Amino acid sequence: MIRRLCLRATIAGLVLAAAFGTVRAAELPPQLKTSIVLTGDAITLGDIWDNIGDKASTPLANAPAPGKRITLETRWLAAVAQSYGIDWRPSSPFERAVAERAGQSVDIRTIETELKEALALEGAPRNATVEISNRQQLHIVIPATATPTVAVKDLAYDPRMNRFQAVVESPAGAPNSVRFKVMGNVFASARIPVLAHPMGRGEVITEADIQWVDVREEVVRRDIVTNPRLLIGQEPRYQLRAGAPIRTAEVQKPVVVGKNSSVTIMLRSKFMTLTAQGRAAEDGSVGDVIRVTNIQSKQTVDAKVEGPGQVSVMPGGLRSLAQN
Secondary structure (H helix, E strand, O other): OHHHHHHHHHHHHHHHHHHHHHHHHHOOOOEEOOEEEEOOOEEEHHHHEEOOHHHHHOEEEEOOOOOOEEEEOHHHHHHHHHHOOOOOOOOOOOOOEEEEEOEEEOOHHHHHHHHHHHHHHOOOOOOOEEEEOOHHHOOOEEEOOOOOOOEEEEEEEEOOOOEEEEEEEEOOOOOOOEEEEEEEEEEOEEEEEEEOOOEOOOOOOOHHHEEEEEEEHHHOOOOEOOOHHHOOOOEEOOOEOOOOOOEHHHEEOOEEEOOOOEEEEEEEOOOOEEEEEEEEOOOEEOOOEEEEEEOOOOOEEEEEEEEOOEEEEOOOOOHHHHHO
16 A cells, blocks of 8 residues: 555656756746757748747748858847747847758759760760869759759750760759859870779779779870870889879889899809898889899899899899890
8 A cells, every 4th residue: 555655646747847948948947059950941930049939930031042141140049039938038139049040962963973974965976074174163052852863954065076065953952052164175085994092102003092093085195195004013113193194204114123222132053042141222113124233242243033032133233134
């Protein structure tokens, strides 16, 4: 019996506490939000103040454009509060709120892809490279909740001058889509292998380090690498940028003997093998013939690089014999 009375008293206490808490929450004064992030097209009273009950959903003004912000000054806030019967007064003449519309940027590559497709329908080569001349001004920001699709409108293509102009909109087909005018050129393109990330001397290029890009045909000169097999297993002679065409002279076989490094010189004949310590006078990869100085005799000979820290010379040390 005592346990039942205690349980009933506990439940009654919880109910009273919940009711009291609700009353206290309802009686909380309106609180200004000084930093506001908007996701919709309108600013509501609830975006600006907490604890205003049913008035929270009342639309007040248009939200700024996606990615933009506005400052709600003290006088304006006080006038809105008085007009809508909100019991709020600014605590100082400098109290204000900043409202920012959440946004996302449309990837320029998405725009270029849609332009290529639209230009192909107008007769441009499907493997063409599109260069947007007003690319720096083409910064499209749409609402954060929208899907960043792109549509091409009013396309005009001049095949003789290889020029185009069009209007792109995003999100595609949306009533509140953002529109921008674009213009540029169309060029025949070629697909070449490039580095997917920067690489420097001492790093061996693998297949995972290579990606393919489309470039203008005129960029692909005779010394530009177009076959990835000419890159795999090689190393850059110096730091190379990602995404840039690579010249054949910019890569080499991996250096296994560095300039001024210590090496073991081997002299082989039919009857014996002699070794001596030397110092490399230049860099060398496996199979290269480099100059090596014998540390003991101070004589410089031509030697063939056999591996890391190892070179070999033929009797006489002639470069022609070493190469053979």
